[in-house]
Each structure stands twice: as structure tokens, then as C-alpha cells.
Amino acid sequence: MPDLKPTNAKQVWKLQFEGAWPTSVAFLGPRRVVAGNRDGEMFVWDLPDQSSVKPAEDKAASKTKSAAKGKQDEGENIAPVRRLDGHTNGISRLVSTEDGKLLVSASQDHTVRIWESAAPPSGKADVVLDRASREKETKQLPQDKRQAFIDAPGVSVATQDAAAVLKGHDDWVNALGISRNGQRLISGDARSKVVVWDLPARKEVANWVGHAWNGIVAAGLAPDGQTALVSEFTYKRDDFDIPAPALKVWNVADATEKLDILKVHIPKLDAKASTYGAASVWRSFIKGGLIATDYSPDGTLVAVGQGGETDTGKVHLFDVKTGKLVRTVSGHQYGVCDVKFSVDGKYVLSSGRDTVLRICQVSDGKEVAALGKARGGQFKDWLSGIAISPDQSMIAAADIAGYVHVWQLQG
Template identity: 30%
Template sequence: MPTDFAGASLLFTLLWSSDVVSAVAFIDNDRIAAANKRGDILVWNLPAAAGGKAPEPARRLVGHTNEINRMLASPDGRLLISAGSDRTVKFWDATLTTGDPGTIVLNDGIARVGVSEKVARLPAPPAPITANVFVQKPLRVLTAHKDWIWGLALSRDGKTLVTGDESKVVIVWDVQTGKELARWSTKLWVRGLDISPDGKTVVTAENFPQLRVVEGETGLRGWDARTGGLKFDASKEVKAGIASVRFSHDGKYFAAARGNIENENIGGPVYLFDPVTGKKLNELKPPHLRGATDLAFHPDGKHLFTCGRDRLVKIWRPGDGELVRELGQTSKGPFGEAYHAISISPDGKRVAVADGAGQVLIYSFPGRE
């Protein structure tokens, strides 16, 4: 295996609770936000240097009433945007340093072993860890969606937001005003989406219904971001639901991760597509076991990071399709706690992983520029 990212190491494990951490986003190089299925968002200030105790969260963002499915930060680090199953998109002021005082329990004491592990006696739950935080409410709430929101993407200049939901609706927004710029319907439920670097194309990953894997009931389509007109349909190039899509920084291709639902019989390959024709250019192997869940391009423009239900982070070199590094340890057996989302710091020196086991993993890459 090549030496790319050979110095990668686990820097911090940020404990939270027994619930699934469903989304994660670097606000800047030293601040990380994570969200869970309860609708909570926490923000940590990360130490500049490695070593020492993992930090406790500094802020708690409240307002969502259901699972948060996607989250991202604006390029200037001034806004955090989240979307979820409460059918809302929420904007948060990421520049605030104060707020109402509050607390958060980082370990709610629910043991994760029991009947399935065939233990004779349940272990005693650990003592709860309570952290002091500033509590923050959203800056703005968008309520135009009428179903669960799974698609969330921001243009490279931070001026245009695109969202998509399970009622097959895609909406393009002006970030500054919150005004709708365009709206159209997709063929199937939107599971993920992205907007091209030039702001002209939106790619949607679609599926229907969620609990079935039937060829012909998954979709991967490109749309005109201004009119909503169909530009290409690459649905026949994939045989199961796509969980996440991302354009490369130069816009020459986009990547799609297969694995929108847990399936031990279907792997989670990552595909590369031509953004003009929708033609499949390559399939990165070996795939994630049981499905890939999210992906992100490294700022160096040469590497792609993916995470999956096998509890691995894979680092790829799309130029030649080479797998250059794996982080983590493959889970044992089917239907374990998955890695749900991934985010890379703007300087490319850290990666954060949203862990289904109720924690956030921070890896560092010493010497990366």
C-alpha cells in the first residue's frame, strides 16, 4: 500500500451519548460540529496540538425536533447549516462565543451490550459525564419542505444552497435572503445531492422505497441548477441506492457512494462519473462491506475519503483508482454500528467521523499541508 497519509493517527475520541451520531462538519480547522438522531448539535473547540485529554463540547445548538441527517459549514466559517427529519433547514451563527448557560450529558449510561452478546450479567453503566455548554438557537429556519430532508449542499462561493427531501422535491435557495431560486421534482426520494463547482449542475442520489433494494428503484441524475431541467440520467450505472454524492474540487468528475441502507449481501463501492454525460468512469475497489455511507474530497484535490458500515475510513487516489490507506478496524459480523458521515478540515490536516456508537472520531495527518 502506498505511503500517502502514512502518519495518520486517532487524535481524539469525543464522547457523546448512546445515540447515533448522524452528521459531522468542520466549521474551521479547530472547531467541529456533530449532530445526532435526537436532533441535538454539539460544537467542540479542538486543541491545536495533539496529546492530552479530549476536549468537552463548548456549545449546544437546539431547535431540531427529530434526526439531523445532513450538516455543513459555509466556506468562511461564519454559518453552520443543518437539515433533518423535522422537515426544516436551520442556519446557525458560527461566530458566537457566548450564549445561555446549560449542560449536556456526554454519557447517558445506557449499556450497549446485552442479549445479542449473550452475556450472563449486564455490566454496570458508567457514571454520567456532564459538561457545561453555551446553548444557542438558530439564526434562521427554512420550512418549505414537507418531508424528511436528506439532501444538503452549498455552492463553493457559499451563496447558493440546495436541499432535497423524500417527497421528491429539490429546492435551490439564496443563502443571504432565504429566497427560493428554483424548485423541481425528482423521480424518486432524494437521499443525497451536490452542486457542481461552477454552480450549474445539481446531482441527486435517489431511491424508493427506502427499505427495498430493487434495480430500477434507485436513481442518479443530473439537473440544471437554474431551471431544474434533466441533464443526464446515470441510474442504470448503479445497482443499489446511492448514499452520498460529491463533486471533485475541479468539477471534472463526481463521486458516488453506494450503501443507502444496511445490506450484508451488497457491498459499498465508490463510483466516479463524468458530470457532463453521466457516464461511469471508474469503480474504486475493494468496496466497503455492507455499504458506503459518506464521502469527502481532500483539499489537496488528489484524494477522496469515504466511510462505511464496516467502520472503516478509506483514502483513495481517484487519479489512478488506488486505495492508499484505511483507518479504523473492520466491524465483526453484520449490522454493527456504522460510520455515518465524514468531514475534512479546511487545511486538510484532520478528518472527523460520525460514529454510530455515539461518538466523534478525530484523526490527524502530521505533516500534511
């Protein structure tokens, strides 16, 4: 596998996905990207070689000038090839197997769904992914042509149904993780229930429930799938009723707690104390919840990101065996949205509420690249999810403004 070269990053694609904001993104193999949004819509794009790309207007990917023009430095737009049907509420997380054969989605519709990359289509659909841009651009058109412009056909895509629907949750499924060996899956919901699944068998193998006052906001599995990291958090129930968070390592086989990482750092943390004073004990370390996590490829480290709307959201790197903080890296204005290790484990990538994707060296915490540009008013648009291609040649980020950005890292 070639080295990841963050300083060579160049945005090559800016995929239009307007409507409800995109929440998560994943690679299925080196050239296929999948993204989901807050309405539960999911689309698949096959990225061609850059050299073979024609402008989007020739490919009928979009009817709008802004999309067709596709500023060169922001990448070009192409049409999706497939729509994945089934979810009825927002997509919270997407993960995939390293071989690119399976995609898994977690949703606020209380389900986890498994999708096969090679599955045949179930039908066809006409989709419009640039309606907001069309509505904006109609202002330049004569009144009598505006509605026709907005209602013009979009692009034709194949549709696909899920290969399996995993039902083990009774609330929003907020957290999703996959072991690197592709054997285990972990999901966590807003009622603090965690389920570990045998992915090939598509069956539940373990479950447990965290503190009743919390929800599961992030979960990850060790590369071998034997241990899990689970982050619990809830926003305050009012200013004087603020439950304590939790960040624990669990043995999957018997659903027992192995290590309470927050207790290592905040011995005074009391899950049953819920006063404003108790919250001040953990607030600076947790901020708005540790809402994203990832295991390093060798399984020795975990990265967790400080989410919520906070001043600066950072990423903590912990030693999984001892729970000790190795270092704190990065820094996103207003909070972190997602965290991932590079495939070779040398870098930790994070996206945040500052419309920026940051890449830091694990060895010394130095930030080596910041992709994207802060956009919005006082508060910026979020890059809500990130993904790295298995060959480390591409990085993708879901942008709440209605895009999926793809950067090429080499050559």
C-alpha cells in the same frame, strides 16, 4: 495548502457523543468540529493543539473511566463547548462554508437550519454525553452509589439558536449540499422534492420534484452552484413493487434536467416499471441506493456511494459532462454511508457500515489508507458521516457507537 498525507493519519481525538447515534459531522474552520445525531442534538467542539491537551478527566469532560482513560491510539476526549438547539428530529447531513462562518443542518424535522459560527450564546446548559458508559460502569459500584453516579452533573456548555430556519419541505430532509463558493445550498426530501437556496439571502431560488415513488437520498452542487447532481431512490414497496432509482444532473437556473447519468449506463432503466424483473436491471449498479455524493473541487467529477445494507458498497466516479463512469473505487462491507473529495481533489474519502473510513486516489482508484477498525458482531457499527478540515489537516468521522473520531493527517 499542504498536501493531504493519508498514510500519516493518526487518531488524535475521540469525542464522546452518546445517546442517539451520531449521524453527521462537519468542520467549521480548521479546529472546530460539529456533529449531529438521530435525536436532533448538535454539539460543537473546539480542538486545541494536541500538545496543550490534558487528560479528559482533568477537564471534567466525562465522569467515566473509559472516556477519561482515552486510549492513546484512539485519541483523547474533550468536552464540547456549545450545543446548537432547535432541531426536533434526527440530523441527516451537515455542511459548512469553506471560511467556517456558516454551518447548515438538514433534519428529519422537515427543516434546514443555518448557524453562524460567531453568533453569541443564547444561554447555558448542563449536558451529559456519556450516560451509556456511566450505566455500564455502575455495575462495578456498590448498589447505593449507582444512581448518584449516573445522575452526576455533566459538563456546562453554551447554547446557541439557529440564525435562520429554511422551510420548504414537508418531509424528512435527507439530502444536503453546498456549492464551494458558498453561495448556493441544495436540499432534498423524502417526497422527492428538491430545493435550491440562495445561502446569503436565505431564500429559495428553484425547486423541482423527482419521481413520485422516490425520495431524494443525496444531492450536491457544482462549485459554482449552477448545476446540481440529485440521486433518487426508495426501498421496495414490496418484492414485486420496486421503483427505479434516478441519478440526474440538473440546471439550477431553470430547474431542467441536463443529464440522466443512469440512462447512460443502464439504457433499459424504466422509471415506471416496478417489478422484480425491472429491478434486476439496475440492482448491481445501484445496490441499496446511491445515498451519498460530492462534486470534485474542479467540478469535473462526481463521486456517489452505494448505500443500504449490501455485500460491498463501492464509490462510483462519474464524468459530470458525459455521465461516463471514470472508475469505481473503494469497497465497504455492507454499504457506504458518506463520500467526500479531499480539498485538493486528489483523493476520495468514504465511510461505511464496516466502521472504516477509506481513502482512495482519484487518479488510479488505489486505496491508500483505511482508518478505523471493524467493530460489532456479524454486522458492524457504521461510520455514518465524514468531514475534512479546510486545510486538509484533519478528518472527522461520526460513529454510531457514540463518538466523533478525529484523525490528524500531517506531521
